[in-house]
Amino acid sequence: MEQKLFDRAYAARVWRLTYSYWTSEQKVSAWLLLVVVIAGNLSIVAVTVWLNNWNRDFYDAIQNLDRDAFYAQLVVFGWIVAVYMVVVGVRFYLREWLRIRWRTWLTERYQTRWLQDKTFYRMKLLGDTTDNPDQRISSDIGSFTELTMSLVFGLINAVSTLASFIVILWNLSANVPLTIGGQAYDIPGFLMWCAIGYAAFGTWITHLLGRRLIRLNFQQEKLEADYRFDLMRLRENLESVALYGGEQTENRRFMHHFRRIVDNYFRIIRVGLRVDMFGSVHGQVASVFPLVVAAPAYFGKAIKLGDLMQTASAFGRVQDALTFFMDAYKSIAAWRAVTDRLLGFVESLEQTSPRFAAANAVARPPAADALRIGALDVTRPDRRPLLAGLDLDLGPGTSLLITGPSGSGKSTLLRALAGLWPFARGEVALAEPDALFVPQKPYLTIGPLREALLYPGLDRPVDDAELARALTDAGLESFAGRLDDEADWAQTLSGGEQQRIAFARILLRRPRWLFLDEASSALDEPSEQRLYRLLRERLPDTAIVSVGHRSTLKAFHDRQLQLGGDGGWTLAAAPA
Numbered sequence: 002m003e004q005k006l007f008d009r010a011y012a013a014r015v016w017r018l019t020y021s022y023w024t025s026e027q028k029v030s031a032w033l034l035l036v037v038v039i040a041g042n043l044s045i046v047a048v049t050v051w052l053n054n055w056n057r058d059f060y061d062a063i064q065n066l067d068r069d070a071f072y073a074q075l076v077v078f079g080w081i082v083a084v085y086m087v088v089v090g091v092r093f094y095l096r097e098w099l100r101i102r103w104r105t106w107l108t109e110r111y112q113t114r115w116l117q118d119k120t121f122y123r124m125k126l127l128g129d130t131t132d133n134p135d136q137r138i139s140s141d142i143g144s145f146t147e148l149t150m151s152l153v154f155g156l157i158n159a160v161s162t163l164a165s166f167i168v169i170l171w172n173l174s175a176n177v178p179l180t181i182g183g184q185a186y187d188i189p190g191f192l193m194w195c196a197i198g199y200a201a202f203g204t205w206i207t208h209l210l211g212r213r214l215i216r217l218n219f220q221q222e223k224l225e226a227d228y229r230f231d232l233m234r235l236r237e238n239l240e241s242v243a244l245y246g247g248e249q250t251e252n253r254r255f256m257h258h259f260r261r262i263v264d265n266y267f268r269i270i271r272v273g274l275r276v277d278m279f280g281s282v283h284g285q286v287a288s289v290f291p292l293v294v295a296a297p298a299y300f301g302k303a304i305k306l307g308d309l310m311q312t313a314s315a316f317g318r319v320q321d322a323l324t325f326f327m328d329a330y331k332s333i334a335a336w337r338a339v340t341d342r343l344l345g346f347v348e349s350l351e352q353t354s355p356r357f358a359a360a361n362a363v364a365r366p367p368a369a370d371a372l373r374i375g376a377l378d379v380t381r382p383d384r385r386p387l388l389a390g391l392d393l394d395l396g397p398g399t400s401l402l403i404t405g406p407s408g409s410g411k412s413t414l415l416r417a418l419a420g421l422w423p424f425a426r427g428e429v430a431l432a433e434p435d436a437l438f439v440p441q442k443p444y445l446t447i448g449p450l451r452e453a454l455l456y457p458g459l460d461r462p463v464d465d466a467e468l469a470r471a472l473t474d475a476g477l478e479s480f481a482g483r484l485d486d487e488a489d490w491a492q493t494l495s496g497g498e499q500q501r502i503a504f505a506r507i508l509l510r511r512p513r514w515l516f517l518d519e520a521s522s523a524l525d526e527p528s529e530q531r532l533y534r535l536l537r538e539r540l541p542d543t544a545i546v547s548v549g550h551r552s553t554l555k556a557f558h559d560r561q562l563q564l565g566g567d568g569g570w571t572l573a574a575a576p577a
């Protein structure tokens with residue numbers, strides 16, 4: 002079934018996406034710019050009316066062999082061109098200014114929302130199907146503002162041009178009857194009806210020929226995004242792919258993605274070809290059609306050459322205006338495709354927090370001096386239990402080791418404590434600002450080492466000596482003097498070195514609640530032990546919760562929580 006271009010429900014969704022900017026704190030400047038740009042558009046139409054009248058006077062001067070009038074009209078023409086240039090320039094500048102302001106506002110809004118409340122993470126976890134959210138922000142918002150504005154201003158232009166030239170054609174029709182076989186019939190507004198009929202015919206045929214473009218463009222954007230995403234994945238996993246020798250497999254998959262892009266593009270070309278071929282014939286015939294219609298009146302001397310040329314020019318303008326939808330068909334289709342994708346993203350952004358709240362029933366009362374877990378149930382997304390009825394208290398300076406077979410839910414328990422995992426219920430009292438969760442693979446920024454070390458930022462000033470000391474303490478003394486070195490640290494540091502950076506961050510941050518999810522798994526055992534000893538020494542009041550498989554870790558923890566993976570668990574003093 003073909004997609005309807007627009008219906009009431011869709012208009013309401015687009016309205017919700019659009020009105021926010023126009024009622025925002027920037028509304029005054031936005032509306033002001035809009036009004037000025039619309040005024041610019043109307044001025045351009047006024048200049049075209051001026052030019053149309055000039056046509057009559059100019060060709061009359063030619064027909065009358067009136068040399069003085071001819072040169073006088075050339076001067077008028079110079080004025081028309083000068084005014085036109087100024088109005089077009091000013092309108093262009095202000096329109097682009099408005100567009101970039103709108104885009105900036107939308108980008109800030111949706112980028113912030115995406116990052117707020119861990120939405121970027123939760124969206125994926127809740128099974129959201131929005132593909133490539135990063136590209137929705139980076140490219141679709143820009144296309145949406147651009148296409149929306151060009152369509153809206155195109156529409157205003159078309160309507161005002163139509164209104165002006167319909168009146169002109171109506172007046173010109175007074176002396177141009179419909180002539181069939183030498184017989185003349187007076188039809189009020191004959192030329193106007195001819196122009197409208199001709200353009201309406203073109204628009205309708207174009208619609209029939211081009212309506213598949215909406216779906217195809219939508220598909221094209223998605224395929225391009227998938228291809229980009231796939232290439233990007235390789236960039237993130239260069240070494241693994243190189244070691245596994247996966248080049249051919251990668252190449253095959255890339256080509257598979259790319260072939261789908263090409264196949265779809267051929268479909269677009271085929272539909273576009275029909276639309277363009279029809280459009281070009283329709284456009285060419287349009288320049289002769291009014292002359293043919295008005296010719297009998299001209300040869301019958303009912304109208305002069307000036308009227309004939311003015312008719313042809315006015316006809317052309319009406320044609321331009323009415324075929325706005327025909328010419329803009331592809332942009333409307335592209336607009337619809339971009340808008341659909343942006344709406345999908347924005348609506349899913351808005352639904353993520355409520356959906357998370359609906360799935361998640363973990364009460365998070367305020368806590369200061371202890372981590373309290375009460376009757377905590379954690380399940381997989383399909384609701385199969387991982388952990389049932391966990392009760393646990395953890396005071397300052399104590400420690401807990403979480404163990405269990407792979408897939409038994411150790412990381413998921415930490416996710417639930419961090420408030421990331423929606424499929425849980427019970428109670429978790431944790432002073433979150435004082436808590437630090439350290440994953441197995443720390444995130445390292447690209448740029449100066451100093452920034453990677455301080456990620457995501459400290460709320461107190463730190464001098465270089467402290468940074469260097471933290472690096473040295475974590476076993477990275479050779480990096481202590483390289484704070485300003487720039488690199489893609491995740492690609493250059495070894496797995497163990499990356500984990501040492503994470504330990505240096507802990508020493509700098511000094512959290513009161515520390516959660517380590519296999520955070521030392523890539524270190525040799527003596528180094529791991531040294532770092533744990535250092536943590537205990539430097540952060541004696543910090544409660545440490547570790548997830549780990551190594552038995553040597555037990556020595557650094559007071560208690561051990563063993564997970565069964567089916568809901569069961571045991572809590573006991575950690576054997577020495």
Ligand SMILES: Nc1ncnc2c1ncn2[C@@H]1O[C@H](COP(=O)(O)OP(=O)(O)OP(=O)(O)O)[C@@H](O)[C@H]1O
Nearest residue numbers: 126381382387405406407408409410411412413414
């Ligand atoms: N996003 C997810 N969607 C679906 N299932 C998930 C998701 N994340 C985790 N799981 C499932 O939940 C279970 C627990 O995973 P988790 O990562 O907590 O295990 P783990 O005990 O930390 O394992 P390991 O020791 O291998 O790190 C696994 O069966 C895993 O497949």
